[in-house]
Amino acid sequence: xxxxxxxxxxxxxxxxxxxxxxxxxxxxxxxxxxxxxxxxxxxxxxxxxxxxxxxxxxxxxxxxxxxxxxxxxxxxxxxxxxxxxxxxxxxxxxxxxxxxxxxxxxxxxxxxxxxxxxxxxxxxxxxxxxxxxxxxxxxxxxxxxxxxxxxxxxxxxxxxxxxxxxxxxxxxxxxxxxxxxxxxxxxxxxxxxxxxxxxxxxxxxxxxxxxxxxxxxxxxxxxxxxxxxxxxxxxxxxxxxxxxxxxxxxxxxxxxxxxx
Amino acid sequence: xxxxxxxxxxxxxxxxxxxxxxxxxxxxxxxxxxxxxxxxxxxxxxxxxxxxxxxxxxxxxxxxxxxxxxxxxxxxxxxxxxxxxxxxxxxxxxxxxxxxxxxxxxxxxxxxxxxxxxxxxxxxxxxxxxxxxxxxxxxxxxxxxxxxxxxxxxxxxxxxxxxxxxxxxxxxxxxxxxxxxxxxxxxxxxxxxxxxxxxxxxxxxxxxxxxxxxxxxxxxxxxxxxxxxxxxxxxxxxxxxxxxxxxxxxxxxxxxxxxx
DNA sequence: AGCGACACTCTGGCATGTCAGATTTGTAAA
DNA sequence: TTTACAAATCTGACATGCCAGAGTGTCGCT
Numbered sequence: 001x002x003x004x005x006x007x008x009x010x011x012x013x014x015x016x017x018x019x020x021x022x023x024x025x026x027x028x029x030x031x032x033x034x035x036x037x038x039x040x041x042x043x044x045x046x047x048x049x050x051x052x053x054x055x056x057x058x059x060x061x062x063x064x065x066x067x068x069x070x071x072x073x074x075x076x077x078x079x080x081x082x083x084x085x086x087x088x089x090x091x092x093x094x095x096x097x098x099x100x101x102x103x104x105x106x107x108x109x110x111x112x113x114x115x116x117x118x119x120x121x122x123x124x125x126x127x128x129x130x131x132x133x134x135x136x137x138x139x140x141x142x143x144x145x146x147x148x149x150x151x152x153x154x155x156x157x158x159x160x161x162x163x164x165x166x167x168x169x170x171x172x173x174x175x176x177x178x179x180x181x182x183x184x185x186x187x188x189x190x191x192x193x194x195x196x197x198x199x200x201x202x203x204x205x206x207x208x209x210x211x212x213x214x215x216x217x218x219x220x221x222x223x224x225x226x227x228x229x230x231x232x233x234x235x236x237x238x239x240x241x242x243x244x245x246x247x248x249x250x251x252x253x254x255x256x257x258x259x260x
Numbered sequence: 261x262x263x264x265x266x267x268x269x270x271x272x273x274x275x276x277x278x279x280x281x282x283x284x285x286x287x288x289x290x291x292x293x294x295x296x297x298x299x300x301x302x303x304x305x306x307x308x309x310x311x312x313x314x315x316x317x318x319x320x321x322x323x324x325x326x327x328x329x330x331x332x333x334x335x336x337x338x339x340x341x342x343x344x345x346x347x348x349x350x351x352x353x354x355x356x357x358x359x360x361x362x363x364x365x366x367x368x369x370x371x372x373x374x375x376x377x378x379x380x381x382x383x384x385x386x387x388x389x390x391x392x393x394x395x396x397x398x399x400x401x402x403x404x405x406x407x408x409x410x411x412x413x414x415x416x417x418x419x420x421x422x423x424x425x426x427x428x429x430x431x432x433x434x435x436x437x438x439x440x441x442x443x444x445x446x447x448x449x450x451x452x453x454x455x456x457x458x459x460x461x462x463x464x465x466x467x468x469x470x471x472x473x474x475x476x477x478x479x480x481x482x483x484x485x486x487x488x489x490x491x492x493x494x495x496x497x498x499x500x501x502x503x504x505x506x507x508x509x510x511x512x513x514x515x516x517x518x519x520x
Numbered sequence: 521a522g523c524g525a526c527a528c529t530c531t532g533g534c535a536t537g538t539c540a541g542a543t544t545t546g547t548a549a550a
Numbered sequence: 551t552t553t554a555c556a557a558a559t560c561t562g563a564c565a566t567g568c569c570a571g572a573g574t575g576t577c578g579c580t
Contacts, residue, residue: 026343026563028331052532062565067532068331071288075335083286084531084571099428106370107363168359176432286533312562322535327562344541344561 012050013058015043027061031069039078039089040181046091050079078178097179104173104180105225108157112205112221113214114164120212129159130206134199141195149195156202163209198224272310273318275303287321291329299338299349300441306351310339338438356439363436365485367429368417372469372477374424380472389419390466394459401455409455416462423469458484 015038021030035055038044055066070087073079077096081087119126133156140148161170201224208216226234275298281290295315298304315326330347333339337356341347379386393416400408421430461484468476486494 028563049531051530053530063532064564064566068328068563070532071328071331072335075332081532082572083533085573086531096428099426099432102370102426103367103429103432106366110362110366110369166359166362168356169363172359172363172432172436175435288533309561311560313560323562324534324536328533330562341562342542343563345543346561 010043011054012038012044013054016055016058019059021059021061027059027065028068028072031055031059031066032072035069035073036076036078036178039073040178041185042182044089046089048089050087050089052087076175076178092179092182097183100176100178100180101225103176105222107169107173108160108221108225109218111160111164111166111169112209112217114166115160116209116212116214116217118163118165119209126163127206127210129162130156130202130209133159134202134206137199137202141199146195153198160205270303271314272298272304273314276315276318279319281319281321287319287325288328288332291315291319291321291326292332295329295333296336296338296438299333300438301445302442304349306349308349310347310349312347336435336438352439352442357443360436360438360440361485364433364440365482367433368420368481368485369478371420371424371426371429372465372481373474374426375420376469376472376474376477378423378425379469386423387466387470389422390416390462390469393419394462394466397459397462401459406455413458420465 012035016034019034021027035044035050044050050070052063052066052070056063059066070079070081074081074087078090079087080090133152137149137152137156140152157173158167158170161167161173201220204220205217205224208220272295276294279294281287295304295310304310310330312323312326312330316323319326330339330341334341334347338350339347340350393412397409397412397416400412417433418427418430421427421433461480464480465477465484468480
C-alpha cells in the first residue's frame with residue numbers, strides 16, 4: 001500500500017491549546033465550531049478519541065460546555081458518543097458522502113428550476129446578486145486567494161436558494177455537508193483545483209436562470225456539481241484518493257501507518 | 261375573528277406528570293422524544309415556555325438531561341433557547357413549512373427517479389417491499405387504524421430512499437419535517453383524511469418504478485405529495501387553517517383567545 | 521505459555537450548586 | 551392613575567462532583 005503523508009497524530013488538547021474562549025459568544029458554540037473545524041480539516045483523524053475532560057482542561061473550562069458541544073457534533077454526524085467508553089471522530093464514509101451529494105444536487109436542481117421560473121416573470125435585475133458574486137470571484141481567483149474563493153462559492157450557491165424563495169434550505173444543505181467538506185479538504189490537499197472553470201459554470205447557471213429556462217438551469221447545475229455517478233467517478237479517478245481515505249480511517253488503529 | 265377550540269393551556273409539568281423514565285434508554289433521548297411529541301401534537305402551544313427546572317421536577321430527574329434534550333430540540337428548530345430568559349416553543353412558520361415541503365419533494369423526486377432507473381436493470385422482485393407495504397396499508401385502512409397507517413405511510417416513503425440506494429437521506433427528511441408534522445397534526449385534527457386515495461397514489465409510484473420509468477415516477481410522486489404551490493393552495497383552501505395557525509401562534513400571549 | 525479473575529483507571533451520564541443577567545413585581549413619588 | 555425605580559424572582563450558562571459501566575493491565579492458576 002502506498003505510503004501517504006498524514007499529519008502526525010495530535011490529541012485534541014494539543015490542537016486546542018492556543019485557543020482562547022471569547023466571553024462574548026457562548027462557550028458551547030465556540031467549542032463546537034473549533035472541534036468541527038479540526039475534524040473537517042482532518043487535523044483530528046477518523047476514529048480518534050475526544051475526551052471531554054481533556055478538552056475542558058485545554059480550554060480551561062469545565063466539562064459541561066464541552067459535553068454539550070459534543071452532543072451537537074454527534075447530531076451533525078461528526079463524532080460518535082459511546083457511553084462509558086469515549087467520544088470518537090466518525091470515519092469518513094463514502095456512502096454518507098454520496099448521500100450528501102445526492103441531497104445537495106437534488107435540492108439545488110429544485111432551487112435553480114424555481115429560480116428560473118421566477119426570473120421569467122421578474123425584472124431584469126433578478127440576477128444582480130449572482131452577477132456581483134461572479135465578478136468578485138474573478139477578482140480573487142486572479143490572485144489565487146482560494147480561501148476567499150471558497151467563501152464566495154458558498155455565497156453563490158446560497159444565493160441560488162434565496163432567488164428560489166427558499167433561503168432556509170441552505171442550512172439543511174450545510175448540515176449534511178460535513179462529510180463532503182472532509183473529502184473536499186482532502187481534494188484541496190491533493191491540489192485538485194479548477195477555479196476558472198468553476199466561474200464559467202457559475203456564469204452558465206446564472207444565464208439559464210436569467211433566461212427563465214428551468215431545463216437549461218438544471219443542465220447547467222448538473223454540469224457544475226455533477227450527477228451522483230460523476231461525483232463518485234471523480235473520486236475514483238483521483239489516483240489514491242479512496243486509498244487515502246482508507247488509510248485515514250484506519251490510521252488511528254494502526255499508528256505505524258503514519259509518518260511525520 | 262372566529263373562535264376555534266384549542267386545548268387548554270397546560271404546562272409541561274402537567275403534561276409530563278404521568279411519564280416514567282425507563283432506565284434502559286438514556287434520559288436525554290426519552291425527554292427529547294416526549295417533548296418533541298408534545299410540540300408536534302400541539303399540546304404545547306407555540307410561544308409557550310418550557311422551564312428546565314419544571315420538566316426536571318416533573319420527571320423526578322435533574323436539570324442536566326433536560327437541558328441537553330432542549331439543546332437538541334433547538335437544533336431541530338422546535339424550541340428557541342433565550343439565555344437568561346427562557347426556552348420557548350417556536351411559532352409555526354409557514355415559510356419553514358414551505359421549505360420543508362420543498363426539501364421533501366425534491367429529495368423524493370430524486371429518489372424515485374433513481375429507483376426507477378435501478379429497477380430497469382434489476383429483477384422483477386425489485387419492488388417487493390413496496391408491494392408488501394401497500395398490501396398492509398389496505399388492511400389497516402379497512403379498520404380505520406390511522407395511527408398504524410401513518411407509520412406504514414412513513415415506512416413506504418423510507419423504502420423509496422432505500423430502493424434508490426440512499427437510505428440515509430430519509431433521516432435528513434425527517435429532521436426538517438418538524439413543522440410539517442405540526443401542520444399535518446392540525447390537518448388531522450380538522451379531519452382532513454384521504455386514506456384510500458393515498459394508497460392508490462402509492463400504487464402508482466410503485467408501478468412507475470417497477471416499469472423503470474423515471475419520468476412517470478416523478479409524475480406519480482408529484483401527484484402524491486404535490487408540488488410546492490399545490491401544498492400551499494391546500495393550506496389556503498382549508499377554511500380557517502391558516503387562521504387557526506395564527507391563533508395558535510398568538511395564543512400564549514393572548515390567553516383570552518383560548519377556550520376549554 | 522495460555523488463560524481467566526480481579527483491581528484499577530477512564531469515560532460519559534447525571535445530580536447539584538453557583539452566578540449573572542433578564543424579567544417581573546412591589547412600591548412610592550408625581 | 552401613571553410612572554419610575556429597585557428589590558425579589560426566575561432563567562439558562564456553566565462549574566463541580568459522584569457514580570456505574572467499559573476497558574485494560576496484572577497476577578495467579580493451569
